[in-house]
Amino acid sequence: MKPSAFDYECPTDLNAVLAMLGDTETETSILAGGQSLVPMMNYRLAAPERLVDINRLPDLDYIREDAGFVAIGALARHGEIKASELVGRHFPMMSEAYDWIAHAAVRNRGTLCGNLCHADPASEMPALMQVLDATLVVAKATGTREVTAQDFFVGTYETVLESDEMLTEVRIPIPEAGTGWGFEEVAMRKGDYAWCTVVATLRVVEGRIAAPRIAVSGVGDAAIRLGAQEETLAGAEPTSAVFEEIAAAAAAAVNPPNVEHISADYRRDLLRSLLPRVLSAAASRVAA
Ligand SMILES: Cc1cc2nc3c(=O)[nH]c(=O)nc-3n(C[C@H](O)[C@H](O)[C@H](O)COP(=O)(O)OP(=O)(O)OC[C@H]3O[C@@H](n4cnc5c(N)ncnc54)[C@H](O)[C@@H]3O)c2cc1C
Missing domain, CATH: 3.30.390.50 (CO dehydrogenase flavoprotein, C-terminal domain)
Known part of the structure; x- marks a missing residue:
């Protein structure tokens, strides 16, 4: 199967992405790793008029420790997170779960943020992010908001994200010693x-x-x-x-x-x- 026709944009600036998402005239989807969206498009289960590829955005590919939490940016790939010493040290549950998530080729492209936004009901990370009490940072042209992982998932392939919003970062609190x-x-x-x-x-x-x-x-x-x-x-x-x-x-x-x-x-x-x-x-x- 082939996807239906779509326009393709590849901005290098987050504001440009958010402006395109805010343009309600054109149905727009973010393309991150493409590991869920592209199969959905090929099966014609999704038919966005425009894809906004975020892979050339600077500064979103990171996994770093901050004040009491680990922040994972929108372009951090499953494979990088699986291999991360920081993640393994603070959240060994994530490293273990990644053995069950997809295959190396998929993990090399797929992102944690894309996985959460896709919201497959059989996906592992939405459950882990709720147990780990993660906060999701969501941006749109007019500002940002934070949503708890527990409030993020609404139903099958459905989250609280509005069509003009992008998930930019996941913040996972470092668990208390003895957890x-x-x-x-x-x-x-x-x-x-x-x-x-x-x-x-x-x-x-x-x-x-x-x-x-x-x-x-x-x-x-x-x-x-x-x-x-x-x-x-x-x-x-x-x-x-x-x-x-x-x-x-x-x-x-x-x-x-x-x-x-x-x-x-x-x-x-x-x-x-x-x-x-x-x-x-x-x-x-x-x-x-
Ligand atoms: C063979 C195969 C096996 C798999 N097995 C598993 C598995 O066992 N468990 C599992 O959990 N997953 C599995 N996956 C899915 C994989 O984890 C995907 O990488 C993931 O679901 C989507 O991440 P992505 O970066 O590829 O997102 P994409 O496919 O690019 O996007 C997915 C959706 O999220 C939206 N989106 C992406 N990024 C953002 C963002 N930052 N802000 C707002 N919206 C965004 C897109 O518009 C799209 O609607 C599998 C995939 C394949 C192909």
């Missing part, structure tokens, strides 16, 4: 989109769970936090009985897609099996 984490996924093969991804962080204070955060993808129309299960977990003892109970409640609470090769019930079973493993791993990683 444990867990990540588990089941997919057809490593590199395929998830059937079920489960991620969590927590601390253990005087034998009780504190500040639990759990997110899932692949089991709904967007990656979500499991707020009710987090509330139950807070203050509980980190035992397998508690983890099993939380997992059963989580499996009953989600509303997975029911598609031919993988049923909603099977995805619920995956969540019920993976969540106790994730919580046990997180508890065992808590620094003494």
Whole structure:
């Protein structure tokens, strides 16, 4: 398949990109790594009139530590983030998750920001960014705003981004010392989109769970936090009985897609099996 005809612009200035996005006469899409957008265009699932290629913008390809957070720019590629010592040191969960995300060729071009804006419900990073409490910096011609990762995802391929806005940076707070984490996924093969991804962080204070955060993808129309299960977990003892109970409640609470090769019930079973493993791993990683 070939995409429908489109105009192509490749500005070297962020203001020019934002001006084009603000021009409501022409339906415009940003082209970052092209690893999701171009297949969508080839299948005619997307048909923008104009592509604005952001790959020549200066100063957006960075991963750097700032005051208490790591900032990742719009042109930082999955491959660079996967290989980043800074990311591996502060967010080992991200490095582990990247083993499951696409293949080297795709990761060499695809960007974290493009991945979040694409908002595939089976994508891993939207769940991780919610558990890690990331803030997304969004720019338009008239100014910038910040959106929490938790508020960013609306539904399948849908975010709160307006058509005149661009995601310029993701800020991920450096977790408090003693925070444990867990990540588990089941997919057809490593590199395929998830059937079920489960991620969590927590601390253990005087034998009780504190500040639990759990997110899932692949089991709904967007990656979500499991707020009710987090509330139950807070203050509980980190035992397998508690983890099993939380997992059963989580499996009953989600509303997975029911598609031919993988049923909603099977995805619920995956969540019920993976969540106790994730919580046990997180508890065992808590620094003494
Ligand atoms: C074979 C294959 C396997 C894959 N497997 C996985 C997987 O297992 N898990 C997974 O999560 N992903 C997977 N992907 C998708 C991959 O992660 C993409 O890189 C990612 O989803 C999109 O990033 P991109 O930079 O390529 O964005 P693009 O494809 O360029 O853009 C995607 C969308 O986001 C918009 N956009 C891009 N950047 C911005 C921005 N800065 N601000 C506003 N809007 C923006 C675009 O307009 C478009 O609508 C796979 C892709 C392929 C081809």
